Amino acid sequence: MMKIGICLCIIMSAFNNITAQSAKIDTEKLLEYYETQRYADAAQYLQTIYSGDTQDIKALSQIAYCHMMAGKLPEAEKSYLKINTLQPNNLPTLFSLASINSRRGNASNAKNYLQQIIQIDSLNFNAYKQLAIYAETPESKLNYLKKANDLNSTDPDVAYDLSITYSGLKQYLPAYDVLKTAIAADTENFTLQQALLPVANQLTKYPEVIEIGEKLLKNHADVNVMNDMGQAYFYVKNYQKCIMLYKMLEDTGVQNEGTLYFMALSYRELKDYNNAAIYAQKTIDEAISDHTNLYYAALAGIYEAKNQYNDALTAYKKGLTFGVSNIIYYRLGLLYDLNLKQPKNAAIYYQMYLKNNPDQEKEKDQIAYAKGRMLVLK
Structure with a gap:
């Protein structure tokens, strides 16, 4: 609470020094809005004090912040973009724009703002940490996280993510080293210790x-x-x-x-x-999955489409080793009947299909076809 009070005092002090217009601000009302987290009301109030075309960066920053805290992201972005035009390359503004775009699901824009930050400040830990979220490949994610970890090797979130990324690439020793460094700085971090276990197992550190x-x-x-x-x-x-x-x-x-x-x-x-x-x-x-026979049926269907009938036959029969399947019985009947020209085997599988109680409503067309073909084949 003391920290909140100090922050609010700083905010109000800044407003007292913005411009001559600030004399119009009811500081007690604004303070109440902040204390009760009524940020939308605070933004609306500030907009009654400052004109829509104001170029006062401090005022725009406060309005943008209030909109962002109130969840009014389009309004917040509009103000931050105006600030960015008036004062380019401002890191807090770029971070705010990245955050807004991230919350709105615009990963491309969020990534763009973060990349602008590292062009301005190549040692910005938070920018690299956030860029890892938008990495398109494990390798690029690894590079961003390594950069962040080099800048702050004890940050637990980065250490955890970096170790997971290393492990995914089967680089277990660096994953282990990253975690050990972070754990040494926080010996009671159970999340990091738990992440260490599978890595240590891979390195045969069983004790x-x-x-x-x-x-x-x-x-x-x-x-x-x-x-x-x-x-x-x-x-x-x-x-x-x-x-x-x-x-x-x-x-x-x-x-x-x-x-x-x-x-x-x-x-x-x-x-x-x-x-x-x-x-x-x-x-x-x-x-063995309950759906393994269906997977083999799908594979067999692909072989059929490629006219690889013997491969299809093998796949269908392999599927039956994982359990009874009406789909496979019916498809085997068709395969023997239409492609392999083996009417005796076709009749056997049509009969097995009909004996296995197919759904009378959902499979009425298949049932009718199988019955009709059996009469012809006999």
């Missing part, structure tokens, strides 16, 4: 993963921390601990293909072959 992970779990039982720790425990051959952590994930329904796989391997290492087999099968089941 460090376990040590940090145990501390993090005392603060919050995060599933990602448990996932990373489970891998570390497996690689240091503490199979019981790996199983315990991943069983906790399974009990809460957040298991995945990876956790089930490590459980299968851990049980195998403990010579508990019954559970190893169970979890190996669970791993396979988890890895």
